Amino acid sequence: MTNISSDTTNHDFKVESLSIAFGGLKAVNRFTLSLQPMELQGLIGPNGAGKTTIFNLITGVYLPDSGAMTLNGKSLLGFKPHQIAKAGIARTFQNIRLFSEMTVIENVMVSYHMRVEYRYVDVLLRTARYYRIENQFRERACALLEIMGLENRKNDKAKSLPYGDQRRLEIARALATNPKVLLLDEPAAGLNTQEKVALMATIAEIRNKFKTAVLLIEHDMKLVMGICEKITVLDHGEIIASGTPREIQNNPKVIEAYLGVG
Amino acid sequence: MKIIQKSILLIIALAIFGLNYFLEDNVDGYVLRVIINCGIGMILAMSLNLINGCAGQFSLGHAGFMGVGAYASALITTVLTLSPFFKTDLGVGCAILTGGLAAAVAGYLVGLPSLRLRGDYLAIVTLGFGEIIRICFLNFEQVGGARGLPGIPRVANFFWVYLWVVVTFVALLRLLRSSYGRAILSVRENEIAAESMGINIAHYKIVAFVISSFFAGIAGGLFAHFQSFIDPNSFVFNKSVEVVIMVVIGGMGSLSGAMLGGIIVTLLPELLRAFDNYRMVIFPLILIILMLVRPRGIFGHKEIWELFRKKASS
Structure with a gap:
């Protein structure tokens, strides 16, 4: 296991080479991510790519097989979910859990x-x-x-x-923990287009008001493109691309993962 | 607001004190016994409500906690004969309090498996605990074994029992209306979400067990010092089931519901005495009908005053 807790640039959230396997299935393989304070990043990928598993790893629901995770230079590996919350990482759930x-x-x-x-x-x-x-x-x-x-x-x-209000309440509840990093798991799922656009505006606003970094899981590429500074694309548990929305949009690997080979 | 609350409590305490003398003079012994048993039932139901109704765990061992409180307090006032102080009202009060604390320790130990088990599985473990406690009492000759423990000073009267009813009610209501209460409720509502919002769910499950068994122990102590005789048969599995019924028909999570449940389950078998042997058919029948009419208990999750508020607004 690599330990990067001695890293000097420390006002951010870092995940390094996080992996977990369920039986023979490598659900997440060497996932790496770094979030600056107040950065808004997107995590996209087709169904079953391992996006929610990554959230569960970060929030301590699952213990990773290997990898490292630090917030402000402090290792969070092996923390229980409530300790993670206390350290400053809050989340919402894809299937609402109010x-x-x-x-x-x-x-x-x-x-x-x-x-x-x-x-x-x-x-x-x-x-x-x-x-x-x-x-x-x-x-x-x-x-x-x-x-x-x-x-x-x-x-x-x-x-x-x-x-729609239940989804908003999930976000409000997560914000109440006063997080440094906010993980939103498909906050727009099940909303209509109008509501989705309104929610994305709220998320962008939240980031500024609460001074929190946001990591956003979303199916709908168009939505994420509009507000995220950086996007990571996941497929079969592995990162296939990461970069600015424009880079992602034109990446042939991403197009392949989403649309299949033409 | 604060002053009103405090004065209401004072008035209730005085009323109980006055009512005590009134009842002792004007009501026959049998009726008074039933009234006092209702009070003990209420304390048991309110305390179990914290585990089964609020924290969402399933305990079937409440008679065990009650037994620990009863035997621990009775030991102090009889067998140990530490000092004549423990024959006085105040001394017995201290003994009952000690019984509650002993039960709380037992509650801590039984709470531990609740961290790994849930639902039916936890129920089996707590059931097992209740039986172990009873069988211990049955086999310890020091506490009378199967013959029971006689000669306990009869000190717990209407005043003491109903004072504890009020104390239990106020303490649990205040707990539930606080941040700690919200933490306990969140464990019932959704463990994963509660954990993610920074609630140490393991801690609050134990807290629920400890507080609940403390009051069950108090109820046991009052029971012992009211009956003046206890034996292991007072704390059989059936007693635990009885308390669960109280909570369920009153409404899981409702304190006033638990109180009503405590009264119904204690009172009904007495009221049905006219039906002789048929009462043990009629009593369950009434419970079945009650559950069919109000499947979530009489008050549901709500308190009695919230029910009326809702009606007034709509």
């Missing part, structure tokens, strides 16, 4: 928990500190929901939201 029986605002407030400053005693006695921090959480959650356009549904149950 806390569906909880209200919209509670969904967001769960993400504040890892930095909660009151103790069980404050909870039981409802001390001034409990009220102060609870109000503070509520205000922050409201502000966040307003940015995502969900503030008028904050007391509804998450499962009662329309599909």
Whole structure:
């Protein structure tokens, strides 16, 4: 395993040569990526290329067979998912995973928990500190929901939201962890063209407002082309191309992977 | 708001104190016993609700925790005879508290397998734990073995039991309305998402087990010091199932639902005494009908006051 934790240029997120195999299948093979602060990158590839597996590797759901992963020069390898979240990497899920029986605002407030400053005693006695921090959480959650356009549904149950709003809530919840790197797993899946365009604008806006780097998985090439600075293309678990949107568009390997050999 | 809350609590405590004397003078012994058993049922149901309803785990060993609390507190007030202090109201209160803490330790140990197991598999493990506890009591001659443990000071009256009902209710409600409560609920809702939002799900599963078994232990201690006699048969598997029924018919995740469930399951068999032997057919029948009419429990996930609020707004 290579260890690059001693790297000196450290204000970024680096993944080096990450690999994992499920039985005989090499799901991800030597995946390498580097994200500058506030950079917006796209990760595209056909079905089954290993995009979500990469997210699962980064967030600690799977342990990679080999490779290295660092944020601000600190190795994240072997961290549990909740430790990864605390370190500053948040994600959304392709198949929506909201806390569906909880209200919209509670969904967001769960993400504040890892930095909660009151103790069980404050909870039981409802001390001034409990009220102060609870109000503070509520205000922050409201502000966040307003940015995502969900503030008028904050007391509804998450499962009662329309599909597009559920996707937005997933992003809001991930943002509430105050991430340095935000991983969005097909945030536009299932939306109509209009909604997709609006969502992409929101994502670009989020990046500036929350000063976070964004790694975006998306099927729709056109969408990613519009907002990403750099795109990595994956097929059969391997990187087949990476570069600016323009470079990717004209890359014969990418065209082959998407359209097949003519 | 804060002052209103505190004064309401004070009024309730005073009301329980006053009601205690009223009931002892004006209600016959049988009715009072049933009322007190309802209180113990409520504490058990509310505490199990934290594991089964809120954290989304499945425990079938609640009678075991109750037993630990009952035996631990009864040991202090009888067998150990540390000092005459433990025969007084306050001393018994301390003993019951110790029983709760002992149960919490047991809860920690039983919570550990919940990190690797879920659903039915966890239920089997907790069931096994409950039986192990009971069989230990059955075979330890020091605590009376099968003959049971007699001569426990009868101190837990209406006042003490219902004071603990209020304490349990307030403590658990406040817990659930806090960031810790949201963390516990998120584990039930979606473990993978909770983890990704920085919730240490292993930690909060254990927390749910520990807090829940603490209150189950308290219920056990109250039970012991109300009956003045306990034997291993008080903590059989059936008792655990009874508590699960309380939680399920009240509504998983609803504290007020658990309280109502505790009352129904304790009260119904008593009310049906008129039907003699048929009551053990009629009681389950009523439960079946209840589940058919309200499949998610009487209150569902909601608290009773939230139900009314919803009706008022629509």
